Amino acid sequence: MNKLAWQILGTGGAALAAIATRKALGAVWEKSTHRPVPDNPANSEVGLGEAIAWTVVSGVGIAVVQLTVQRFAAQAVRSRFGEEALPKKMRLVQAARD
Template sequence: MSQIAWRVVGTGGAALAGIAARKVLTKAWEKTTHRPAPVNPQQSGVGLPEALAWTIVSGVGIAVVQLLVERAAANFVRERFGEQGLPKQYRTLEGP
């Protein structure tokens, strides 16, 4: 049950958070720059500086949101099922 909980809350939550973050960042970009987000940097009319700026903003923004959701999900699973409910890479390292 704990592995299923991690898949739903951890992996699924991070994926949904990434999609939501991209939508929010796109709206914020459009409101701030008064131009559509350059989701296709090869499109004519999109300069290299604009394409780079969008790549940095969207990449960092999505990564931060996914990190926060994964941390919250790991804490949720850890509280409900203990360390064994998490994948090995998310378990707390216990020193000697």
């Protein structure tokens, strides 16, 4: 159950946060640019500047939200189930040894 908690909170939470963030960023993009979100920024019909702007905005936005959710989830799992419930790379004890 301990490791399942991390899978649900850490991995699942980050995935759901990415989906929600992309939708929110898309709404902000459309409101501010009065243009639809580029479905495929690699398509040559999308201008290079627009493709780069959407890629940067969505990439950074999603990465920041995922990082925040994973840090919050790690703290929640750590306080409820202990370090052993986290993946090795997330454990504080492991990080202190390296």
